[in-house]
Amino acid sequence: MKTVKLSLGGLLLATTAMVAPGVALAQTAPTTQTPAQQAEPQVDQGAELGEVVVLGRYIPQPNRESPEVAAFLTAEDLERTGDADAAGALARVTGLSVVEGRFIYVRGLGERYSSALLNGSPLPSPEPLQRVVPLDLFPSEILSGLTVQKTYSVAYPGEFGGGVVDLQTIDTPAEPFFSMQASVSGNTETSGKDALIYFGSRTDFTSFDDGTRDVPGPLQLGFATGQRISAGNFSASQLRQMGQSLVNAPLRLLQRETTPANFGLRFTGGTSTETSFGTLGGVFVASYDNSWTGRNGIRQSGRLDAGQFVTANDYAFQSNQNDLTLNFLGALSLTSDTSTLKWTNLYVRNVTKEARSEAGFDDASGGQRRTDNTEWFVRQLYSTQLTGEHSFGATGEWEFDWRAGYALTSRDAPYETRFGYGQNVAGDWIHDIETNAISFSELDDDIVSAGADLHYTLPLSDAREAVFSVGVAYSDNNRESEQRTLRFIAPNGLSADQLESRVDYLFSDINIGPYLQLEEITGTNGAAAFDGQLKTMAAYAQVAAEVIPLVNLNLGVRFEQGEQTVTPRDLFGGTTGFLPTEIDENYVLPAGTITWNFAEDMQLRFGASKTIGRPQFRELAPQQYTDVESDRTFIGNPYLVDTEILNLDARWEWYFARDQFVTAGVFYKDLDKPIESSVIDQGSSISQTFLNAPNATIMGAEIEAKKYFEFGSDMDFIANKRWLVQANYTWSDSEVNVKDGDTVITQNSLGVAQPASFYVIDGSRLQGQSEHVANVQLGWEDDTARSQATLIANYVSERTSARGRPGEPDLIQEPGISLDFVFRKDFDYAGREYGFAVQLRNLLGEEFLEYQEQGGNRVIINGYDLGTSGSVSLTARF
Template sequence: MKFNSLSLRALLIASTAILAPAFAFAQTETEAETETETEAAEAPTEAAPAVDEDFRLNEVVVLGRYIPEVLRSTSEVAAYLAPEDLARQGDSDAANALARVTGLSIAEGRFVYVRGLGERYSAARLNGSPLPSPEPLQRVVPLDLFPTKILENVLVQKTYSVEFPGEFGGGIIDLRTLNVPAEPFLEVSVGGSYNTETTGKDGLTYFGSDTDVIGFDDGTRKIPVAVRRAMSSGLRIQSGNFADQDLQAIGQSFTNAELNLIQTNDSIPLNGSYEVSGGTSFDLGGFDLGLIGVLGYSNGWRTKNGRLEVGEINGGQLQATSTFDYVSTDQNIGWDVLFGLGLDAGDDKIDWTNLYIRKTTKQAFVREGFDDLALRDVRDDRTAWYERELYSSQLNGRHFRGNWTFDWRTALSQTKRDAPYERAIRYVFDPLVNNYVYNPAGSGSNNSISFSYIDDKIVSGALDVKYTQPLSTARDIEYSAGIEGYENNRTAQTRVFGFIAANPPLDFRLTQQRADFLFANFNINPDVFEIRETTGSAGAGAFDADLNVFGAYAKVDAEVIPLVRAALGVRYENAAQSVTPLSLISSEADPAPVPGVKNNYLLPAATLTWNFAEDQQLRLGASQSIGRPQFRELAPQQYFDPDSSRIFIGNPFLTDTEILNLDARYELYFDRGQTVSAGVFYKDLEKPVESVVVTQSASVFQTYLNAPRAILYGAELEFKRVFDSPFSGAMMENKEFLVQANYTYSKSEVQASAGDEVFPLQSNGQPRPATDFVVDGSRLQGQSEHLANFQLGWQDDNARSQATLLATYASERTSARAPAGQPDFVQDPGINLDLVFKKGFDVRGREFTFDFKAQNLLNEDFDEFQSGNDGFVQVNQYDLGTSVSLGLSTEF
């Protein structure tokens, strides 16, 4: 869109009273700026009718010159992380970087909550194309997968516009990778970090395979050939389906000591990272060819020493009935590879982007305590290996033909999550030996070996057409339309096995053996242990899921009168979502079908932007959008989440959420990159999906349901100012200071009245009173009433140094609905304080950059709890520790 110049007479006629103060403000410009703008305004561009010279006045130019281009070119309320923001904040991944944005908070270190709405209401895109997720519980890709060094910028759009899919609640996050470089470069960097709760301290580990250090298994964790052969028979692996000698061979084929034996590491090593990036471009006559590449590797450790409790209401009081102390050590190995190729022929631009990200977690976990369900002291040992991969290949094009612009994109993106050999063993405390022993009798010991796999793929394509029609020399109108289609397919399956005592009770001396001796081959025989498959039946072990979306939109964006820009559009969207439970054992009955979700929507959106004074504008927006249940939420399949130590089961009776969005925002850009803004927002959600914790058949698990209704409203404030140093002296006078702060207040209410009904899993889709599961007036899950960020820093170009102090605060938020009668599960993120320092220097004529970062200086911990009914339960708590990292990079 063009920004205008217009005669002062027209401006005064349109809105004298409002624009008089703005005109006065405009007079503060320098004389040179005013003369330049006046000359530009008076330059003839086309023949015009004669005007009475007595009434001709110089024109006032309203250019919005300090408004960032990405925010000036959109009518929507948006936030933008520029390359300098990513560099200054020093965050290693996109999730942490986005925590600094107004109205955003981060859950589990991976998922972005926008304006208090959980990750289900946010959509992440890569260069405009949708992304699949490797996470079992989410369809939204976790943003910790994306290192900031492969990103050029990040756009967060908080109001809905029809060129995006209708699945929108809190925001759209568009991650934009590095483009063709303007100049050739080659940069090498190395870094290391230390954590006060992990590095050099006691932790846990297990051997695994010889290649674990590079994040790839060497075949140790591969399903054994004997097991695969038995699975191919279509029979459940157990006695009666296979002969004793076959079961013995199958049981002995499982890897034992390398994966079963948890060991103590008395000095967890430092974290390290390495990266090389480079790019160049070639002038091939009629067009430029650009190449860019990034290769990064990281290896880090994190130990959690924490507390887990399970609560119940006894005699009207909340009490912790099960209590555990635990230690968990994760080794996280990451690879990121980016290769981009671009062609620029002026009016024709084509980019090909390939991204590969791999994150592997090697986990050892031990917890000890009293289990109320088992009515005894127990110890649970667990080892796991989680491989998460994302691959995306994208082809994007943009073509200019006069007033026409054609944009197209196509992408194939695939994520995988492979978790082979999740080993779990439960021991019980025996006072006779004053130690934990393996005793499978009664509510005693058990063990399991599980292999789970997720393959999530999205194939997408889109075409956008825009025509710009001039309304005058200063104003225009844009007509745009487009189509987009994508198909999201997910396959998930879990096979579970365990060793059972063939002739209980076990020899007492055997029960005291450590795990690798206990399940050694000489104990796998018809007299001691035999293998048994415990994979869930009736579709509880596997499912296929798909989501097919076709959307088409039309939009008009015009400066209807000088300085007032309106955008009006509507999107038609057709979507069909289904989850099909599968039987992994062909000899067993097929599972019952699950109802799908299929809907057609017409989703309108309108925004109004009033540029009523130089570099000031007011935005108003209204739209309708939807939210869809995620695949795992629909699948009636059990899943153990290692992060929360809870079991999740989907509810196939979920439906879509319909959302009304209203926004208003004032923006003032008083210098380049400097701003003050204030806004308010309101959302009305019909049938939002909420997570509930329920107790059934002596088991505690987490599932989902549609609450009747919810509303969310709040206000946002943001301030960013750069100013010269107010101090004198050689060390201070050349510094430029930055002060940046934002605050979001939000409030939500989930509404459940008498007569409202919900359709929970445990009633098999039959209606139940909503008030049995939802407390009227309670807040939405993930919503913090207060969010705040503060940055204070300086930059000295002469000294080539930069320092920034960053503080992030999020107040308490609900993480899950508790069982009926109990207070909800609540997280308290608290205040996170970081310090980032960068310094450039020369060594033998080569430029180097030194990076220092200290995170969590206030030593906040992770805290999830229940409080109320005259009691307190520590659901999950562990110390995060303070991390210090050092980095060194150079460019060739």
């Protein structure tokens, strides 16, 4: 091979001159390097080079190893921002925004177009309306980091639109440790305020009730018969017994009480030891949180009146929500020179206890109405996972990785109660016996998954190599959902005294039987229960190679077979009237990324791929569901089909110093038949359903920068600190495209195609997409004082939350600006190390706002003040 004698500096100068004159202004890389960088071979000036090669030795290790456009959050990042869970932490990533505090929108695409993995394995969701697991279930203390990959690689599942979020749990430590943390927090809209409550059970504070909410025995026997609870199927004495068995005052009566402060406890520990088989280690995290959220706001609806959009319903509401969370993570690992085995177990229990009341003008009745609700929602997630990493061969050129996991989520909602009121001539609230309801619902969702990857590294020269990879993946996701709803009727009417009585007096045992009769109003024809299954099998092949010096190519193809079914079940043994919905598709999904590392600290990436998006189970099920967050009814559409997506990306990256960089990129996506939510008339009520819009495109640009500053000064406050400036901004623009002749099929049309223009406006914004998303972090680190402070700002512009009914404007959300401040300080006391932290959230007092607007008239669909939150925590380390 012909050798070239060229200094490294000369080589860089020649390379950058070929790229662009401006690149020659790049700063010289600092001498301070990470251990990974220091381990890389150094080239002396004047050395004989067998091949002209420059590796990106100043590019951070994760970014260098990943051939895709990706963002990485480390444990240090999670600590700096102080976010309590994965959802909050991901809101700081370029192009990401958080919806409802739980779901991640990547590049303006809704949560349906993103997937979440735990250590590479898929997760089920306990949410009725989503198949994507809500990321607020994962506390930040169990995470060692998060990866958000925005360009597709074939090793990941084919359901990919905005990105994939891979949550990595903490590993076993090299040194034993144990820490305890206690925290106290409050909110200006909640803490110390007079708010609605209901008693519940004596053990609610533990997140487990004492059996009060169990389905009563007589009612269980009635359900077990397979017959509707009604006078036609049961005797009067049986109905009286079932009605009297329902818990009354503790679960029905709304009261007022001063809301206490929030508090939390966390315990973390780990150790490792050497054995004859390798290093055996273990780590655990356990936590408990008890928090309150109070809301006082407005909920309205609009309608067209003589061509004008006007306010219809106009309600004020009060809500008080107690969230109780238990988390436990336990992991074991065994590591040797050539193998690593890990067993990770995660349990999360999140309980929401809510009391809510809304009152105001009801357009349908033309008078004042009030509705009171009490609710108890139990969301649980259990995941167990085995993984292995093995290397073999003379030089470790072969690598074999495998994983197997089982995850189960559930959502149990017993005793969802709803009681309606009207007004008498004197203006007093009286019971509207026709609108009371008590529901019991259950949802179970599990995934069995497995995968294996084989990698072979082939040297191409002394400095270049190619990695060939093949892999297989399997997952089987099953969901069962069921809801039973009952109410009391008064066949012979009620007296004025009874109608004006307190709710627990009216539904006391003395009135059940003589005046009130229990009946079931559970929907038939599959409207109350369904089974869903999504089974995928996939295989992929990929090659990643430095095809020529400085140019890396990652090229692969994935074959994925997916079979999704949703089968409505009639709880009373009848036919549903709906055939099982089945989507059975095979896809060939290619993906390629080329990276040009044209300087030690710069590189360009170009990527293209084809991916898919699938409807979620609830979206396919013709079953009504009321979302407690919005008090809105949703109904599925069994005629939905998959979305096919073309993805194009380009990004420039400049890592001019350790942990400091500037990146800029552009992206484009073309979505064939994207799924969107639409508001429709469902009988006499208004509901949201789902449809496939004909086509949509989204394009955008991203820029991100991170820079540290140090200043010389006689003042220790300035001289001892390293100052941080970090910012990112994403601009995106989307359009839903409707042409003449385009059609859609809605749930109401029963399979008959209808003009798409009747439901979707050509040129309208893609649902969930915000034009502007920006994050800024300003802070400092002081190693001498062992302190850190960060001011964090997040801005998300308005986005469409749902399509309006034909002729009406879309529903718009305005997330606005969130300003947070986090301060941390470590100190020693009595020979022990402690950590103190203060967090202030939403300092600007931004509100939640969702509205429709047309002709200068704004209808507030949902609006309330979020308040400013503050927390103080103390951590003891052992």
